[in-house]
Amino acid sequence: MTNKIKPNKKYKDSLFRKIFGESKENALSLYNAINGSSYTMEDEFEYTTLEDVVYMKMKDDVSFLVGASLNLYEHQSSYNPNMPLRGFLYFADLYREIIKDNEKIYSPQLVRIPNPKYIVFYNGPHSKMDEDSVKLRLSDCFEVLDKSGDFEWTAAMININAGHNHDLLEKCDILKQYTIFIEKVKEYNKSNNLADAINQAMEVCIAEGVLADVLSKQKREGQNVVLTEFDQEKYDEMIKEIGREEGRLDICCKFVAQKRMSLEEALEECRVSKEEFLKRMEELGLTLPE
Secondary structure, three states, X not given: OOXXXXXXXXXXXXXXXXXXXXXXXXXXXXXXXXXXXXXXOOOOEXXXXXXXXXXXXXXXXXXXXXXXXXXXXXXXXXXOOOHHHHHHHHHHHHHHHXXXXXXXXXXXXXXXXXXXXXXXXXXXXXHHOOOOEEEEEHHHHOOOOOOOXXXXXXXXXXXXXXXXXXXXXXXXXXXXXXXXXXXXXXHHOOOOOHHHHHHHHHHHHHHHOOOHHHHHHHHHXXXXXXXXXXXXXXXXXHHHHHHHHHOHHHHHHHHHHOOOOOHHHHHHHHOOOHHHHHHHHHHOOOOOOO
8 A cells, every 4th residue: 555645634733832831931931021121041841741542532732841930732623612722621631740649638738739831722713713812711611600700711712713802922932933824834734735735835935034954954855744654544443442451442442332432533533333332331331422
């Protein structure tokens, strides 16, 4: 079977993580732009990004510590009202990693933790979000409306589509370059397939000095984060095998039963047929939610 080059449909997310998750300088630039601060590379900075090969749907994009602030930056190309709930679960895992010794929380002494800051950068369809920013609330997920604010968690969603948050983009040039690249892909995708649109956008951006270092390096090393070379049949078999070995199928079955994942997402994650998936759910004594 011949290998085929296919576009990474999650290229926006992959590129976002590449830019801000592998360069402290870029992440700090974005942090300063959002918070109006002036931290430098000489100040304390530590990545805390979660990477979990089993709970693939539960990893985060970019998280880091700056001073007394624990920051989680997520990218979204589709509007998702569940971001506060996702952030709540992410931060729980992040704090577990920071505390390490769980016995501390049972001691009479107060456990100090860094202040959480949760930002979601949105560049999906304009029709889903016209505002420059919105604040999504965990309480919107509650079965019964609760306006007390006693149990609240928020996600600040910032619109980085063209025409939004101009001041922020001017303060953080690398974010501005990222948005320019994404807009070019959208533009070229109107008359080309996604793979050609991405390639054209890369060539133009490199020539214009937009993300030139990042995109040029990816092309040189053959590790393009937006175009992925793979054998689909072998890839599917590998995912199935890993899913069985690591228990991913069982995990996804439980997530579907708990309404934490849709059936379609689970089938895509596990790379199994609907029949196989439902059979495994039955074996685990689980049922599809109504």
